[in-house]
Structure formats: structure tokens, C-alpha cells
Amino acid sequence: MANVSVAAEWQLLYNRYYRKPELYRMTWKHIDLSRNKLHSESALRKLRIFNCAGVPLSETVWKNPGGRLIGMAWTDDQTLACVVQDGTVYQYNIHAEPLRPNISMGKECFEQNVVDCVFWGNGVVCITESNQLFCIPDFKNPKPCKLAGPGIEEPPLCMAVIEPQYTMSGNVEVLLAVGEAYVLAVEGTGFNNWALRSYVVRCRRWLFLVTSALPPEQLSWCGMDTVLLYWDDMLLMMGPRGDPVTYLYDEPIILVPECDGVRILSNSSMEFLQRVPDSTESIFKIGSTSPAALLYDALDHFDRQSAKADENLRLIRSSLPEAVEACIDAAVGFGSNFQRDRIQEMCKILRVLNAVSTMRLASLLVYNNISCYTICSDWWLINAHQHLLALRISEYLGMNQEVVIMHWSCSKITASLAIPDVTLLEILLDKLKLCKGISYAAVAAHADKMARKLAALLVEHEPRSSKQVCSSFVEHRRRDTALSKATESGDTDLVYLVLFHIWQKRPALEFFGMIQARTMARDLFTIYARCYKHEFLKDFFLSNGQLQEVAFLLWKESWDLGRNPMASKGSPLHGPRIKLIEKAQHLFSETKEHTFESKAAEEHAKLLRSDYKAGHFVDSSISDTIGHVLSWETIELLKVKTEFKVSEKRWYWLKVFALATIRDWDALEKFSKEKRPPIGYRPFVEACIEADEKGEALKYIPKLADPRERAESYARIGMAKEAADAASQAKDGELLGRLKLTFSQNAAASSIFDTLRDRLSFQGVS
Incomplete structure (x- = not known):
């Protein structure tokens, strides 16, 4: 059949x-693969790049220092990565043009010499002469790291990699064959949790061991x-x-x-x-009587005008949709119960795959799905500077043409150094206008890297103001102006973009000076640094004399350290915790306004050193600690209060936040009414807001004496009108400005604050 x-x-x-x-x-000439090996030596070595049919694409003389070439491979984005003996990774595009900067595996790897490497996707693992493992998980964001030491003296017989997407940890695992049928699996990076275990594993489903x-x-x-x-x-x-x-x-x-x-x-x-794919086997396997085989045979009989074609169709009528899916080309003209759009789509893609597999391009693509095609085909074609073909394919398949046009524009700028900027601008605009919404700013950024005034001309055609700000900032280095424009726009993402760029390019003190006078930029920087850059934030606070803020950071670090399982009483980390708190206490004592915090830090350090019952759970979680405190008898509570000289204010603070943490809101309200709290009602508000209980917070906000505090508290729970009323009582124009930024996404609320500010200005209140 x-x-x-x-x-x-x-x-x-x-x-x-x-x-x-x-x-x-293969069309290449005078190529002998036995002589073109990685470790071969010659007087003049060349790097030659061919396509899959042996058509030469480019070549260059290999001049890279660093010793022997250890390994090379193509990454997912068609970049050739080459690892040499000293641990340097050199990268080339398909035109044999070096890409900068080069990547180093680090000083330790440099001193030990790389002897082998394994690539995957966009990463590489290297092993040195001393059997140490070094890794670059992602060439796009190269952060070399040292893996756990395998603890072996002899070099492994071979090395393999389990890619991060197939491991439980999400990190790369390295398999080392050691001795006879013994496999080490090394996983984990960094100093926190290196792991090393010995076992025979199955990579995906199988692990293959050779013992011949x-x-x-x-x-x-x-x-x-x-x-x-x-x-x-x-x-x-x-x-x-x-x-x-x-x-x-x-x-x-x-x-x-x-x-x-x-x-x-x-x-x-x-x-x-x-x-052989299942569908192909079902059609062409010798003796196959599957519906797909019968349908293919029916096509043959139909072409020969044989009546047996109709006989075959009757046999598979109920299975025709499945048969069509298996041999979709043969189904045209017969089927009546399947998706015709599927046939049209497949025919289009087959035409594309056939086009890119010609000898000239020799791009080997397998159709799995349209996204796979987009990633593989477009990038291969544009990297090969086949922009016209890539553009026509994108148009033919109804895909976004922006990637192709952007790459063409940048390549045109690089290759047209002799063309005047004004002339080149017209050429670029003629193509850029083909794609609506394309980023002129991104092309301008590339022009700026080439040190061309063309960048400024392109920026003028960028329709989005946010992109213009970024471009002005990047192209002309007018960082101060760009930061001002960004803050005026009220776009926090834009402000962050400018902040990060200045942060990377300018000295710390200059950066601090630029953001100090800009409230929005300063606040956004503080929010980000408080989460991710504590040391840098300390420098910022010290530069403007905010000692208490540094103290709060030190105190937070002590608590973070306390969450480490190794920070229990008597461990090596226990002492550093106490030192951090003592530093915080010293800084608090430098300011008269933070006497309470100074005293609390002093008592905290004392508590960590104490042998009292409290000391046994001071490093427990907050919930466990509060559970202990609330379960004590009154005599025990009074004993701790007396021993540690807990002031009435401090006592109120502890109880307010303890009750809020266990969410006993009735008890908290009852506690607030026992007598006028010596700490005021702001801690009650803070505790409720932190617990995300806005309704409970509303019980205490009206009791705040300071209208500024009332306004800010209302704003924190999203009540714009109430915040505006309280702010108007404070007659504080700056406060109104800050509140407006808080409700920048609410046009009606912003209008209220503008009206109040205008009224204050008219009354002569600043």
C-alpha cells in the first residue's frame, strides 16, 4: 500500500x-575535518564560518591570546562562543566579527587553566587543571561563578551538563564520570548552599555510561x-x-x-x-494500512484516474480528519470535515522552510510551531544580513516586522560610515515608517554608539515623549536635564530608567547630589535601594547626615541576620548581630529625636545576651515570639518589663503591634480606650495598615492630632478626599504636592489637590 x-x-x-x-x-574546497581540530596548532590559525552546505560565510585570523582554544559552540542567538585556556570567552557573529566585551571566568580560573568545557543554550561550564568547576549561566547577562568543588584528585573521564530547565533547583548540574561507573553530580553556586552528592542519575529519562x-x-x-x-x-x-x-x-x-x-x-x-516521525511512518511504512497510508494511496489512484481512489476514501471516511492531519498535502480536494485554514497555514510554512533550506542559505529548520520558526528563522536570516528575505517572510506569514527593520537599520548605520548623516536619515526613515510604533529611539541609541550626530536627528522623529527623554539622556549625556524631564513626567518607570543609567555611569557623590533636591527621584531611589542595595543606601544617608536612617538599616540587617538558621544563640553569627544593634544604638543616640529608638536598641542587645526566658525564643519567628509573650502570666510580663526597664511608651508599642500581628482587633480597640495612649494613636494606625486592615485603621486616623499625619494616613489607604481635607487644614503646599503624586493615576484626585494648592497660593501660603 x-x-x-x-x-x-x-x-x-x-x-x-x-x-x-x-x-x-558540501561545497567547500580543501577542507579535511581531521586537520581542523580544536587543539591543533599551526603557524597561522584561521576561524572560518560556513553554512550547513559548506558555503563560506566569513573568516578571520585567530589572534586571541589566552592559550589553546578549548571549546566553541553557537549560542541560542547565533553567537559563536569560544573558550580559551585562561578562561576567557571570545564571541563572534556569523560574519566572524568579534563582539565586545570579552567575558572572563575570573582570576581563580585564570590561574588554574581550563582543560575542558561543555556548552548549552546560552551558558558554559569549564573545568580546570585542579578539577574546579566554573560556570557562566547566561552569556546575555554574564556573571561567572564557581561551582561546588567535586573533591577529586584525578581529572574526570568525561563531563556532561543537565541544563537548568531540567533540574529541581533551577541551577545547572554537572555530571562527572570518575573511576569505574561512578558519577558525581555537582549542583549549586555561591557560598550559601553548595551541594555535592554522589549517585547515578538519569538525564531527563536516561544516562548513558560507556565501559568499553x-x-x-x-x-x-x-x-x-x-x-x-x-x-x-x-x-x-x-x-x-x-x-x-x-x-x-x-x-x-x-x-x-x-x-x-x-x-x-x-x-x-x-x-x-x-x-522517523509517527505520521511519516504511518504513511510510508511497508505494508501500512493506516488511514493516512490509504489517503496517500488514494491520491496516487486519483492522479491515475483510477476508481480505487473512491474505494479508499470510503474505507477511511470516519477517520478522514486524522488522515488529513498526517498527510495534509494529499488531503486537498478530498476532505470535507477538517480545518482548511490549517492547510493554508502549513502550505505557507512549508514554502518558507523550503526557501531557507536552499544551498545559498542552508538553514536547517524543523517545523514544530510558529513561535519556534519566528525565533530560529528570523534571527538566522537577519544575522546573515538576509534582511529582505526575512522581511518578505514576516510579511507573508503575517508576523511583526519590527525586529527585522530594527536590525536592518542598525546594520545600515554600522556599514554606512561614509554616507552623510542627513542622507542616511532619509534612507532609514523610508524603511522605519513601514512599521507603525517602531522605536526610533532604539535606532538612535545604536547611532550614538557609533558616535554619529544621526542620533539627535532620529530622536526628533520619536513620537513617544518617554522615549525622547531616554534618548536625550543616552545620546547627548544631558543626564541632569533628562532626570528633570523624567520626574516632571511623573512616569516612575521612566525615572527609574534614568536613575539606573546615571547610577552606573557617575561617581556616587555626584549621583547623590543629583537626586537629593528631587523628591520623586530621591524617594524612588530610596525605595529600590532599601530592598536591594543597603550599603549604597547607607552611603547616601551618611552623605546628607541622616544618621537615624543608617541606624534603622543596621537594625534591619540584624533582624535579617537573625533569620539565618546559623544565627542561634552561641553561633558565630550571634556576635555580629549584637554589634550591628550596638552600632544602630550609637547612631540613634547622636540625635535627640530618637531617644526611644536608642533605648530600644540598647535593650535589644541586652536581650540577646541575657539568660532569661526571653532569650530562648528571641530568634524565633515573629508569630512564635508573640505567641510566647501573650501566653505568659502577668507576673512574668511584669518581671521582664521591670528587668529590662521597659518604658510605658515602649510597652504600648509592643502591645499594639503584638495584638495587630495576631489580628485581635477587638482587643486592640479596647486597649486604645483604656486611657489616652502615651504614644498617641499613630502606632495603632501603622499597625493596622501594615496588617492590610484599612477598616481598622479608620478607627484611629481621625484621632491623630497632626493634620499632616491624618492626610498621609488617609492617602496610604487610598482615601483621596479625606487626605485632601486634612492637608488643607495643615495649609502645607509641599504636602499637597506629594499627595498628588501618590494619586497621580487618579485624575479626579489630582484635580482636587491642584485646586487646594491654587487656593493656598492665592492666600499666600507656601
């Missing part, structure tokens, strides 16, 4: 068929459960079951694994070994 010639060259491995078609005859006396020259997975072993002139394909399949070669080959098979490169050809 099936086409015998198609299946005649298939090989059966247990119960699965494999095929090895020749994709291209003559190790193969190359090993490669072919799909998910088949492995290829290559010795000199023999290629062996083995699976978990069944007898192996042997292929013989009279010339050297190189195995290049792909997601669904293996490319086999030789001096003369490029082949692709893969498992």
Missing part, C-alpha cells in the same frame, strides 16, 4: 524506524532515548532495547546534536539522522 522507495532506506532499532537522508553535498576498553571518539544523544558512538570509521546507534544499528564511513565525521536528531558532518556531505 505504501511507497516502498521512501521506507527502503529506513533502519529498524528495536521497534522504531530511523532515517539518515543526505541534506547537502576502547572509548569512542564522540558520543551524542539522538532524540530522547538513542545514543550514537563513533570510532574512527564506524558509527553505532544504540537504544535501551534491541540490537544496535551500524553505519560505516570512509572519512572523518563530526556529530552535531539537535533537538530531534543529530547532524552528521563529513568532508563531503551533511546528513541528518533522526527517528
Whole structure:
């Protein structure tokens, strides 16, 4: 029933068929793969880049210092990464142009010498002469790190990588073959939780171990459960079951694994070994009577005007949609119960795949889904400077053309140094206008890197004001002006973008001076740094004399340290905690306004040192600690209060936040009415807001004596009108401005604050 010639060259491995078609005859001249090895030495080494058909794309003289070339591979974004002996990673595009900056594995790796490396996706793991492992998880954000030491004296027999997306930890795992059938799996980075364990693992589903006396020259997975072993002139394909399949070669080959098979490169050809897809097997397997095979056979009879075509169709009428899906090209003209759009879509994509697989481009793409095509095809084509073809393909498939036009524009700027800026601007605008919403600012940024005045001309055509701010900032270095424009816009994302750029480019004191007088920029920086950059924030507070803020940061660090399991009483971290609190206490004592905090810090340090009952759970979680406190008898509470000389104000603070933490709101309200709180009602408000109980906070906000505090508290729970009323009582224009920023997304609320500010200005109140 099936086409015998198609299946005649298939090989059966247990119960699965494999095929090895020749994709291209190599067109290169005088290339011998046995002489073009990584570790070979010659007087003048060259880096040559070819496409899959052996068509030369580019070449350059290899001038990189750093010793022997250890390994090289293409990353996901078509960048060639090359690792040399001293741990430096050099990167090239497909035109053999070096990309900067180079990446270093660090001083320790440099001193030990790299002897082997394994690449994956956008990362690499290297092993040194002293058997230490170093890793770059992502070339796009290169942060070299040292992995856990495997603790072995002899070099491993081989090394493999389990990529982060297949590990429980989300970090790369390195497998090292040590001795006889012994595998070490090394995972984890950093000094917090290095892990090293010994076991035999299964990579995805299988781990393949070779124990032969003559190790193969190359090993490669072919799909998910088949492995290829290559010795000199023999290629062996083995699976978990069944007898192996042997292929013989009279010339050297190189195995290049792909997601669904293996490319086999030789001096003369490029082949692709893969498992025959189920749909193809169902159609062409010898003797197949599947609906897909019958449908294909019906097409053959239809072409020969045989009545047997209709007979085949009647046999598979109920299974026709499935048969159409398996051999969609043959279904045209017969089917009546399947998605015709699917046929049109597939025909389009087949035309595209055939176009990019020509000898000139030799791009090997496999259709899995349209997103896979977009990622692979467009990037390959634009990196090869096939912009026109990429543009036409994007248009043909109805895809976004912005990526293609952006890349073309940047490439045009780089290659057109002799063209005047005004002339080049007209050329660029003619193409940029083809894509609505394209970022002129991004193209301007590239022009600025090339030190061209074209950048300023392009910025003028950017329709979005936020992009203009960024471009003005990046292109002309008018950082102060850009920061002012960004804050005036009220766009917090834009302010952060400018802040981060200035932060990276300018000295700390200059940066501090720029943000000090700008309330919005200063506040946004403080919010970010409080979460991620404590040391930098301390420097900022010290630069403007805010000692109490530094003290609060130190105190927070002590609490963060207390959450470490190693920070229990008597541990090496216990002493540093106390020192941090003592530093905070000293800074608090420098200001008269923070006597309470100074005393509290002093007592906190004392509590950590004490042998009292409190000392046994001072490092517990907040909930556990409060549970202990509230479960004590009154005599125990009074004993602690007396021993630590807890003031009435401090006592109120503790009880307010304790009750809020356990969410006993009735008890909190009753406590507030026992007598007028010596700490006022602001702690009650703070405790409720922190617990996200706005309704409870409303019980205490009206009791705040200071209208400014009332206004800010109302604003924190989103009550714009009440905040405005309280602020108008305070007659504070600056407060109204801050509140307006808080409600910047609420036009009606912003209008209220503008009206109040105008009224105050008219009355002569600043």
C-alpha cells in the first residue's frame, strides 16, 4: 500500500524506524575535518564560518591570546562562543566579527587553566587543571561563578551538563564520570548552599555510561532515548532495547546534536539522522494500512484516474480528519470535515522552510510551531544580513516586522560610515515608517554608539515623549536635564530608567547630589535601594547626615541576620548581630529625636545576651515570639518589663503591634480606650495598615492630632478626599504636592489637590 522507495532506506532499532537522508553535498574546497581540530596548532590559525552546505560565510585570523582554544559552540542567538585556556570567552557573529566585551571566568580560573568545557543554550561550564568547576549561566547577562568543588584528585573521564530547565533547583548540574561507573553530580553556586552528592542519575529519562576498553571518539544523544558512538570509521546507534544499528564511513565525521536528531558532518556531505516521525511512518511504512497510508494511496489512484481512489476514501471516511492531519498535502480536494485554514497555514510554512533550506542559505529548520520558526528563522536570516528575505517572510506569514527593520537599520548605520548623516536619515526613515510604533529611539541609541550626530536627528522623529527623554539622556549625556524631564513626567518607570543609567555611569557623590533636591527621584531611589542595595543606601544617608536612617538599616540587617538558621544563640553569627544593634544604638543616640529608638536598641542587645526566658525564643519567628509573650502570666510580663526597664511608651508599642500581628482587633480597640495612649494613636494606625486592615485603621486616623499625619494616613489607604481635607487644614503646599503624586493615576484626585494648592497660593501660603 505504501511507497516502498521512501521506507527502503529506513533502519529498524528495536521497534522504531530511523532515517539518515543526505541534506547537502558540501561545497567547500580543501577542507579535511581531521586537520581542523580544536587543539591543533599551526603557524597561522584561521576561524572560518560556513553554512550547513559548506558555503563560506566569513573568516578571520585567530589572534586571541589566552592559550589553546578549548571549546566553541553557537549560542541560542547565533553567537559563536569560544573558550580559551585562561578562561576567557571570545564571541563572534556569523560574519566572524568579534563582539565586545570579552567575558572572563575570573582570576581563580585564570590561574588554574581550563582543560575542558561543555556548552548549552546560552551558558558554559569549564573545568580546570585542579578539577574546579566554573560556570557562566547566561552569556546575555554574564556573571561567572564557581561551582561546588567535586573533591577529586584525578581529572574526570568525561563531563556532561543537565541544563537548568531540567533540574529541581533551577541551577545547572554537572555530571562527572570518575573511576569505574561512578558519577558525581555537582549542583549549586555561591557560598550559601553548595551541594555535592554522589549517585547515578538519569538525564531527563536516561544516562548513558560507556565501559568499553576502547572509548569512542564522540558520543551524542539522538532524540530522547538513542545514543550514537563513533570510532574512527564506524558509527553505532544504540537504544535501551534491541540490537544496535551500524553505519560505516570512509572519512572523518563530526556529530552535531539537535533537538530531534543529530547532524552528521563529513568532508563531503551533511546528513541528518533522526527517528522517523509517527505520521511519516504511518504513511510510508511497508505494508501500512493506516488511514493516512490509504489517503496517500488514494491520491496516487486519483492522479491515475483510477476508481480505487473512491474505494479508499470510503474505507477511511470516519477517520478522514486524522488522515488529513498526517498527510495534509494529499488531503486537498478530498476532505470535507477538517480545518482548511490549517492547510493554508502549513502550505505557507512549508514554502518558507523550503526557501531557507536552499544551498545559498542552508538553514536547517524543523517545523514544530510558529513561535519556534519566528525565533530560529528570523534571527538566522537577519544575522546573515538576509534582511529582505526575512522581511518578505514576516510579511507573508503575517508576523511583526519590527525586529527585522530594527536590525536592518542598525546594520545600515554600522556599514554606512561614509554616507552623510542627513542622507542616511532619509534612507532609514523610508524603511522605519513601514512599521507603525517602531522605536526610533532604539535606532538612535545604536547611532550614538557609533558616535554619529544621526542620533539627535532620529530622536526628533520619536513620537513617544518617554522615549525622547531616554534618548536625550543616552545620546547627548544631558543626564541632569533628562532626570528633570523624567520626574516632571511623573512616569516612575521612566525615572527609574534614568536613575539606573546615571547610577552606573557617575561617581556616587555626584549621583547623590543629583537626586537629593528631587523628591520623586530621591524617594524612588530610596525605595529600590532599601530592598536591594543597603550599603549604597547607607552611603547616601551618611552623605546628607541622616544618621537615624543608617541606624534603622543596621537594625534591619540584624533582624535579617537573625533569620539565618546559623544565627542561634552561641553561633558565630550571634556576635555580629549584637554589634550591628550596638552600632544602630550609637547612631540613634547622636540625635535627640530618637531617644526611644536608642533605648530600644540598647535593650535589644541586652536581650540577646541575657539568660532569661526571653532569650530562648528571641530568634524565633515573629508569630512564635508573640505567641510566647501573650501566653505568659502577668507576673512574668511584669518581671521582664521591670528587668529590662521597659518604658510605658515602649510597652504600648509592643502591645499594639503584638495584638495587630495576631489580628485581635477587638482587643486592640479596647486597649486604645483604656486611657489616652502615651504614644498617641499613630502606632495603632501603622499597625493596622501594615496588617492590610484599612477598616481598622479608620478607627484611629481621625484621632491623630497632626493634620499632616491624618492626610498621609488617609492617602496610604487610598482615601483621596479625606487626605485632601486634612492637608488643607495643615495649609502645607509641599504636602499637597506629594499627595498628588501618590494619586497621580487618579485624575479626579489630582484635580482636587491642584485646586487646594491654587487656593493656598492665592492666600499666600507656601
